[in-house]
C-alpha cells in the first residue's frame with residue numbers, strides 16, 4: 001500500500017501513499033490542528049512553499065466546493081494526511097480533494113503516521129523534507145533535498161501584480177496584499193467598505209493618491225524580514241490613516257516601529273488557539289497560521305503596546321501604536337477556516353475610520 005515517502009532533512013522517514021499530483025516536492029513541513037478547513041488551508045497564500053500535515057486523521061470527507069477558496073490556486077506545496085476519504089459527502093462539494101490536487105499539481109500523501117510526524121516537528125522544531133517515490137533510496141532523496149534552495153521572498157510570488165478593487169458604498173480601504181486571503185476582503189466588504197487591493201511594494205505616496213479612509217496590511221507567507229521595502233511605507237501611512245494589520249501585516253508593523261521578530265520553534269497553525277484581549281480581559285478562540293512571532297522583549301523601547309497574548313505560550317498576539325489609530329493582530333479575525341470570535345476587530349477598525 002505504500003508507494004511514496006516523506007524524508008525529513010534529519011533522515012527520519014515516513015511512509016505513505018500518493019494521491020493528488022505525483023511529482024516529487026520539497027519544503028518546510030508544518031502541522032495544522034484544525035479538524036476541518038483543508039480547502040481554506042491549501043489556498044491560504046501564507047502557506048506558500050510549505051507542506052502541510054493535518055493532525056485530524058480523516059481528511060477529504062466533505063470534498064471541495066467552489067466558494068471556500070482563500071485564493072485562486074492552492075499555495076501549500078503538499079498535503080500530508082492520515083486517512084484520505086475518497087468518497088466525500090456534502091451538498092456543496094463539486095469535486096474531490098484528490099481531483100483538486102491533481103488539477104492544481106499539488107502532491108498529496110496519505111496513510112502517514114501524522115501523530116508521529118507532528119511529535120517530530122514539535123520536538124525538533126521547524127524542519128524541511130521531501131516527498132519522493134519509494135524506489136528512491138533515503139540517501140538519494142536527502143541529496144536531492146540538499147540541492148533544492150530554501151525559499152525566500154515568498155511574498156513576491158503571491159502578492160497581486162496589479163491594483164484591483166471590490167466595490168462598496170462605505171469607507172474606502174486600501175488593502176496592501178502581502179498574500180491576502182479572500183476572507184479579509186469579504187469581511188471588509190460585508191461592512192460596506194470599498195476595498196482597493198494594491199501590490200506589497202506600493203509606496204506611501206501611491207497610497208495617498210488613492211485617498212483612503214484607512215489601510216489594512218494583509219497576512220502573507222515567509223519571513224517578515226524579507227519584506228523590508230514595506231517598512232518605510234508603514235511608518236508614513238500609520239501617521240496619516242487608521243491602520244489594521246493581520247499576521248504578516250502585524251509582524252511588519254512591529255518591525256517598522258523598531259521591534260524585532262524571530263522564527264518560532266514550530267509555529268501556531270490551527271483553529272483553536274486561545275488569545276486574551278488585555279483591554280477587555282476576554283479570551284477568544286482564534287484561527288492561526290504563523291511560524292514567526294514578534295519578540296516580546298523587543299517592544300519595550302518602541303511606541304507600541306501589547307494588546308493581546310496567546311494563552312498557550314504567552315507570545316505576543318496583538319499590538320497597538322501609542323500615538324496613532326493603528327493596531328495589529330498575529331491571528332486571523334477573518335477566520336476561514338475557524339471561529340469568528342475575533343471579527344469584532346474589523347468593527348474596531350471601522351470605528352476608527354468614522
Ligand SMILES: NC(=O)CC[C@H](N)C(=O)O
Pocket residue numbers: 046218219220221222223224246247248249289290291292293
Ligand atoms: N499568516 C501569516 O500572515 C503568516 C505570517 C508569517 N509568514 C509567519 O509565518 O509567521
